[in-house]
Amino acid sequence: MARIGLFFDRQAEFDCWFNQNNIFERYLIEVLEHARVPYQLIDDISAFKTVDLLIVGFSNEDKDTKKALMKYATSGGIVISYGGLDFLCQDLGCTKMSTMDTGYADLMKYLDQENPLRFLQAHPWKNISSDAVRVYGELKSDTQQAAALLQIPMGDGHFDRWAVNIPSTIVSLQQGTKPIIEDGIPASDGTANIDEGILKADDGFELDWGVDREFTETGMPYFSIPYADLWREAIIGHLIRRALDKGLTLPVIEYWPAEVNHVALISFDSDMNINQAAEVTLQVLKEEDVQTTWCMIAPGFSSEIYKKAKANGHELAFHFNALDAEEGVWSETAFNEQLEWLKKEIGEKNLTSNKNHYTRFEGWGELFQWCEKNGIKADQTRGPSKKGNVGFLFGTCHPFFPISMSDEKNRFYDVLEIGFLTQDMNHPSLADTTIIEPFLEKVKRVNGVGHFLFHQYHVYHLPEVKNALVQFIREAKSKGFTFWTSKQINDWERARRQLTIFISGGLKVISDIEMPDIKVWIPASDIDSEDELVYKFGLAGKRKILSVQLNKVGL
Incomplete structure (x- = not known):
């Protein structure tokens, strides 16, 4: 199995943070952790020789680093960079070109990507x-x-240099390029007036209204491509190819347990808090046999509703209200007070999930800090607020851990973000059900989470919304989706990140905790005609179902 090293020079990082600059290259850690690709962090150039593939995340541009990288590659190693290594440009027989602003990368012939991928900046050679x-x-x-x-060949090895800083592009797509302090730019066709004077998650999105949207047969606009998820695939697919080139392999642990093919999530926001609306919604969900996540806002439902919801397997979650029009305040104090109210109201000491009312969002990491301090492990706030910006607005349908700014040394917040794609289909001011099919197909393509948001109030008052809820459930089930709550997704993703894959007398997967069987995809350089092939990253491979072994020896 290929040994992958991820190099971050500690002194270079501290110097960068001291100057208040971000190192979003650190998001490579999240990409590899989520993909469960084995790697080792390296902070000293003397450790280069221990790995087969060396990713240079962030480094000093001194002669010692240059000498170490050149020696490593000359000796047969492969050095990989995402928009960096400018201090080696001339040594590698290249010249720097002008920095490219926003554009699109066509990787279809190399990685079998169906669409060009949006990037926000590139530094080509x-x-x-x-x-x-x-x-x-x-x-x-x-x-x-x-x-x-x-x-670029160098001795017995290579320098592989991507012109796009891919990890930074992923961060920018998922979290924006700067803190949210002002309204975003609305769609010119009037379908998304995000400039209404309310700071929200979608004020900081980085897609193009004209290029990145498609339309359904009824004219519903939607952002159609999970660019961030596909950039993640570009990173992993490239690593796998380079491992194969060296006669090595790089197995990948798939995203869901062996018995689950695809995952869908329905969350409800309790706005208006009508008990009868909750009763009707509970009955629909019982008839369709799905469990969902209920985000509760003051003054809440009756205690009987909470008892029924919990008895039917639904998750009770927080719905923080910072909307000025409803006397909400964007502050840690308000967050804490509302959360404490909800805990007492529903009789729970700990809650897993939150979604902000009206997707209210300010700054960069404040919300995640408040969640961390209160033990909230998952957030659902990053989603569209308007008819015209539904879909993959933030380039992803995967759960991910957000990264902080330089003032917190670009650490990862201990809050799993599980964004949503759309809300209350068939509502007069929102999208209709023609978006279900393309959304679910794209979610299946990248194997993320098909998260659809509804409100009990609209399910009760608008038969069209109730019908849309049922249609979504049935269509998702017909496509092989399993419905999980936000808590289930959070618990699984965190447990999954304890899995370790290695080869010792065969392929093995271990964990420190009991886990269900998992699926492992193994790229195959030698394909037997009798093998049942599974294609990922444009490569043929084999899928194996493996039992997870309990780690009893501290491997």
Whole structure:
């Protein structure tokens, strides 16, 4: 199995943070952790020789680092960079091109991506000295074209340099490029007036209203491509290919347990808090046999509703209200007071999940800090608030741990973000049910979470919304989706990250806790005609169901 090293020079990081600059390259840690790709963090150049593939996350640009990288590659190693290594540009026979602003990367021939991927900035090189350099993919912006990936031979090894800083692009798509302090730019067609004077998650999105939306047969606009998830695949797919090139393998633990193919989540916001609406919604869910997450806002339902919801397997969660029009306040004190009220109201000491009312959001990490302090492990706030920006607004349908800014040394918040795709279909001011099919198909493509939001109030008052809820449940089930609550997703993702895969007398997976059987995908360089092939990252492979072994020896 390929040994992957991820290099972050500690002194270089501290110098960068001291100057109040972000190191979003650290998001590579989250990408590898979520994919469960085995790797080791390296902070000293002397450890390069212990790995087969070396990802340079962030480093000093001094002569010792240059010498160590050149020696590593010359000796047969593969150095990988995402938009960096400019201090080696001339040594590698290249020249720097102009920085490219927002554009699209065509990786279809290399990684079998169906669509060009949006990037927010690129720092391309041009090969000027060697015919042996391999060029993969193409970047296009309004003013420039360049190679997406250069594979530059050096002795017995290579330097693989992506022009796009992929981890930073993923962060920017998922969390924005700056703190939210003002309204976003609305859609020119009037379908998404996000400039209504309310700070929300979608005020900080980084997609293009014209290029990145498609329309259903009834004219419903939606953001159609999970760019961040596909960039994650680009990172992992490239690593797998380079491992295979060295005669090594890189198995991947799949995202869900062996008995689960795809996951859907329904969350409800209790706005208006009508008990009869809750009763009707509970009955619909009971008839359709699904468990959901109920985000509760003051003054809440009756105690009998809570008892019924819990008895039927639904999760009770928090719905923080910071909406000025409802006398809400964006503050840690308000968050704490509302949460304490809810705990007493429902008789729970600990809650797992939160979603902010009206997707209210300010700044960068304040909400996640408040969640951490109160033991809230999962948040659902990042989703669309308007008819015209439903879909993959933040480029992802995967649960992920957000990254902080430089003032917190770009640490990861201990809060799993599980964003949603749309809300209350068939509501007069929102999208209709023609979005169900494309949303579920794209979720299946990247195997994330199909999270749809509803309100009990609309299910009760609008038969069309109730019908949309039922249609979504039935269509998702017909496509092989299993419905989980936010708590179930959170608990599984955290447990899954304790899995370790290794090869010792065969492929094995261990964990410190009891786990169900899991699926492992193994890229196959030698394909037997009798093998049942499963294609991922544009590569053929084999899927195995493995029992997780309890780690009793501290491996």
